[in-house]
Amino acid sequence: DAGITQSPRHKVTETGTPVTLRCHQTENHRYMYWYRQDPGHGLRLIHYSYGVKDTDKGEVSDGYSVSRSKTEDFLLTLESATSSQTSVYFCAIRRDTEAFFGQGTRLTVV
C-alpha cells in the first residue's frame, strides 16, 4: 500500500461547511495526487503536488484547494461543501514510474 493513509475514511457533512481530507504517506515520495471518483466516471484528477508548497490544478479543481506544508501530508479542502462534491476521494503517490493509491474517503454532502 506504499504507506498511504487517508483520513477520515467516511464523512457526512452539511452543505456549506468546510471539509478537509488528509492524505499521509510514510515513504517521503515527492509526488502526491488527489482524485475523485463518481458513478459512471473513472478517476478524475483534482490537484497534485510535486513537492512541499508546490501544487497545481488537475481537471476538476473548482471548489477545492490543497496544501502541502510537509512532505508526508497532502490536504484537500472543500471550502464550502456542495452536494456535487459527494464522491469517493482517492489520494495517490508516485513511486518511481508507478502510482499507488490509498483506500479512499467516502464523502457525503447533505
Next chain:
Amino acid sequence: DAKTTQPPSMDCAEGRAANLPCNHSTISGNEYVYWYRQIHSQGPQYIIHGLKNNETNEMASLIITEDRKSSTLILPHATLRDTAVYYCIVRVVDNTDKLIFGTGTRLQVFP
C-alpha cells in the same frame, strides 16, 4: 479527456485467458501505456506498463502493436479475484506525471 477507448464490459470463464483491448490511436512517442485495475471500491492497483515492447510480469502480459495505436492486456489464467474494472492509461512520465483515467472495462470472471 481520456486518450484511450476501452469496451465497457467483458466476461471471461475462470481459468481461461482474459484479453482486454485498448485503443490509443493518438498516443505520442514519449507516452507509455499503463494498466491499472480497481476491485470493488478499493484504490486502483498498478498492473503493468510498457512503451514499445511487449511486457510480462507476475500479474499479466501487455502486448503493444507495432504502430502503438492499440494494446491488449492479457491475464493468462483468470480467477474470480480478477473481477474488477481495468483502466488503460497513456501517460508521459515527467515532472507533472498526471494519470488521466477513462471509464475502463468491467471484467466479470465467472465460474
